[in-house]
Amino acid sequence: MIHYLLPSRLLSSSSHRAASRPDVDPADASSSQATSVASSPYADAIANACQKAWPQIRMAAWLSLPIGLLGLLPSIFLLQVFNRVISRGGTATLTAMVAGVLCFLGIEWWLRIRRARSLREAGATIDHDVSQALMDSMLQRPLLALESRPSSQWLQLFRDIPAMRASISGGLASAIFDLPMALLALIVIGIIAWPVLPVIIVAMIVLGVLAWWWADEVRSGRVEELVKARALDRSTAEVCHARTTLKALAHDATIKQNWQQGYDFWLGESFRKNGDMENARETSIILLTLFSIAVITVGAIAINEQWMSIGSLMAVNLLASKALSPVAQLAGNWRSLARSNEATRRLQKALEEPVENAPPQTLQLPRPKGRFHLDQVSFHYPTGQTPLENVTLDIGPGGLHAIVGRNGAGKSTLGKLLAGLYQPTEGTIYIDEYDMAQFSRADLGHWVGCLAQQVYWFSGTIIEGLRMVNAQADDQTIVRACQLTGAHAFISHLPQGYQTVVGEGGTGLSAGELRKLALAQMFLRNPSVLVLDEPSSDLDFDSETALLKNLQHIAQKLTVIVITHSVRVASVAQHIYHVRGDGHVEHGTPRQLLPRLYGSAYTPPPATATPPTAHQNQETIA
Numbered sequence: 265m266i267h268y269l270l271p272s273r274l275l276s277s278s279s280h281r282a283a284s285r286p287d288v289d290p291a292d293a294s295s296s297q298a299t300s301v302a303s304s305p306y307a308d309a310i311a312n313a314c315q316k317a318w319p320q321i322r323m324a325a326w327l328s329l330p331i332g333l334l335g336l337l338p339s340i341f342l343l344q345v346f347n348r349v350i351s352r353g354g355t356a357t358l359t360a361m362v363a364g365v366l367c368f369l370g371i372e373w374w375l376r377i378r379r380a381r382s383l384r385e386a387g388a389t390i391d392h393d394v395s396q397a398l399m400d401s402m403l404q405r406p407l408l409a410l411e412s413r414p415s416s417q418w419l420q421l422f423r424d425i426p427a428m429r430a431s432i433s434g435g436l437a438s439a440i441f442d443l444p445m446a447l448l449a450l451i452v453i454g455i456i457a458w459p460v461l462p463v464i465i466v467a468m469i470v471l472g473v474l475a476w477w478w479a480d481e482v483r484s485g486r487v488e489e490l491v492k493a494r495a496l497d498r499s500t501a502e503v504c505h506a507r508t509t510l511k512a513l514a515h516d517a518t519i520k521q522n523w524q525q526g527y528d529f530w531l532g533e534s535f536r537k538n539g540d541m542e543n544a545r546e547t548s549i550i551l552l553t554l555f556s557i558a559v560i561t562v563g564a565i566a567i568n569e570q571w572m573s574i575g576s577l578m579a580v581n582l583l584a585s586k587a588l589s590p591v592a593q594l595a596g597n598w599r600s601l602a603r604s605n606e607a608t609r610r611l612q613k614a615l616e617e618p619v620e621n622a623p624p625q626t627l628q629l630p631r632p633k634g635r636f637h638l639d640q641v642s643f644h645y646p647t648g649q650t651p652l653e654n655v656t657l658d659i660g661p662g663g664l665h666a667i668v669g670r671n672g673a674g675k676s677t678l679g680k681l682l683a684g685l686y687q688p689t690e691g692t693i694y695i696d697e698y699d700m701a702q703f704s705r706a707d708l709g710h711w712v713g714c715l716a717q718q719v720y721w722f723s724g725t726i727i728e729g730l731r732m733v734n735a736q737a738d739d740q741t742i743v744r745a746c747q748l749t750g751a752h753a754f755i756s757h758l759p760q761g762y763q764t765v766v767g768e769g770g771t772g773l774s775a776g777e778l779r780k781l782a783l784a785q786m787f788l789r790n791p792s793v794l795v796l797d798e799p800s801s802d803l804d805f806d807s808e809t810a811l812l813k814n815l816q817h818i819a820q821k822l823t824v825i826v827i828t829h830s831v832r833v834a835s836v837a838q839h840i841y842h843v844r845g846d847g848h849v850e851h852g853t854p855r856q857l858l859p860r861l862y863g864s865a866y867t868p869p870p871a872t873a874t875p876p877t878a879h880q881n882q883e884t885i886a
């Protein structure tokens with residue numbers, strides 16, 4: 265029976281229902297549109313993890329048999345004490361029996377420990393494998409797919425994993441494992457106290473019906489509380505994430521009101537559901553007491569009629585609780601199965617979503633010179649926006665290139681396409697002679713460094729963060745990369761220098777300092793092409809000047825593509841690509857384009873850097 269509680273089994277029963285469910289998360293629904301089971305190597309992760317954990321679960325099930333048998337001993341001991349010791353005064357018999365019972369109790373204790381360990385191991389196996397698969401699937405999916413689900417939903421998915429495994433390592437599994445013990449107890453009751461057997465059978469049926477009634481909760485999928493809890497989690501995560509903005513806005517009343525509304529909804533639903541569950545639990549307790557009274561009453565009548573002994577009645581009282589408690593526990597544990605069911609369905613849906621198409625390259629390709637050719641490239645967002653339509657252009661090799669345009673025109677989109685973060689909807693992008701579609705972002709990462717518009721710094725020391733991108737980099741290389749971006753100057757002034765601990769997301773450093781560190785990280789990877797999205801946006805005038813000087817220097821060896829609103833940056837570029845916002849990109853030299861785009865703000869730079877030759881591309885940045 266436990267086999268049918270495995271998350272992989274829960275899936276098969278819930279997947280068909282999910283399609284018709286009105287409470288399905290909109291993000292889940294949108295992602296499921298793109299779902300292709302075949303295209304995800306993680307689609308079978310839950311089934312495989314359950315299969316891997318199955319030997320331990322089976323072991324726990326086998327161990328439950330001797331545990332069940334040994335569980336009968338106390339009642340038999342009680343029966344013997346009444347029938348042989350008390351009535352006949354056999355102290356030696358009592359000593360022997362106590363020694364025997366203690367010995368068997370020791371064995372039962374060991375078996376129980378072993379069973380609990382097996383279940384823990386099974387749970388840990390499922391947890392470990394599914395977490396790994398979820399993390400890999402998240403990191404390997406295309407950026408556009410990642411962006412379609414907010415980070416709070418990803419967090420919820422990771423929290424779903426313990427909920428999923430609860431069906432096999434929680435109280436429900438133990439209740440099911442103890443069911444054979446209930447059957448054994450019934451047989452023994454039939455032998456030693458048959459007159460009370462009907463009472464216990466009736467009790468089991470009543471508790472079973474109660475358990476079945478709660479199972480309906482699972483079957484019909486009425487889990488509104490869980491859906492509301494998810495919505496509340498999402499809004500709480502958003503408020504936590506936006507705490508600085510909320511403080512800055514100093515107007516958090518609307519947000520607070522929305523959050524409170526969600527919270528009250530969830531609390532109301534949870535209160536109702538908890539009330540129902542508590543009623544069921546309390547009813548089970550009263551029913552158990554009621555049945556115990558019924559057993560004693562029927563037993564007393566049977567003793568008066570000399571159908572059974574007092575010892576049998578005492579033993580039956582113990583046995584009845586052994587027979588009934590697993591069934592009563594079932595009634596109280598359906599909720600964890602409902603949670604597990606929901607969690608498994610969501611996880612499976614996420615794991616089935618496609619990951620990046622391009623398999624990792626098995627061939628070490630030569631370092632590209634950094635020439636891009638866009639051939640009839642179009643890009644549409646799922647929302648319908650088309651920032652690029654039928655664009656054909658060449659960039660590089662080498663040189664400093666600026667992508668300019670108004671807000672929302674499509675500059676970052678073009679940058680992401682060049683970095684391989686997005687795939688064109690139509691057309692082809694070549695890097696040197698290679699079609700970029702054949703490379704995963706991991707492969708391209710060695711060649712095309714990309715600085716995102718928003719920098720995120722993982723918590724830890726500065727040196728750890730820098731080494732994260734290139735573990736082999738020696739101290740000299742790290743310092744050189746930091747000098748190039750201007751990071752070295754501010755790090756040198758910190759009391760702990762490169763050992764300074766930076767908080768989550770870069771807390772403790774200014775936006776400009778973080779940008780300098782992120783640039784240094786990119787230089788440490790030593791790519792052939794740099795795609796920098798507004799690299800100078802947080803920099804002061806001197807830092808921008810220094811950065812420009814360095815970029816001009818680097819552009820003599822590598823292809824440097826800068827997305828910028830800064831006329832200073834655009835002025836020193838060799839080529840300008842103006843993303844017009846109507847899907848088209850015009851290009852020319854700064855002299856041709858910038859006077860029209862920036863008007864009087866543009867003053868031509870004194871000299872233009874010489875375009876590099878192809879062989880210069882072999883050199884390193886830092």
Ligand SMILES: Nc1ncnc2c1ncn2[C@@H]1O[C@H](COP(=O)(O)OP(=O)(O)OP(=O)(O)O)[C@@H](O)[C@H]1O
Nearest residue numbers: 411645647649651670671672673674675676677678
């Ligand atoms: N993940 C996304 N999903 C849907 N639409 C998007 C997404 N990212 C951007 N867009 C839309 O695509 C268009 C181009 O966005 P993009 O970020 O490329 O503009 P941009 O030129 O870099 O703007 P800015 O100068 O403000 O950074 C915008 O209209 C934007 O709303």
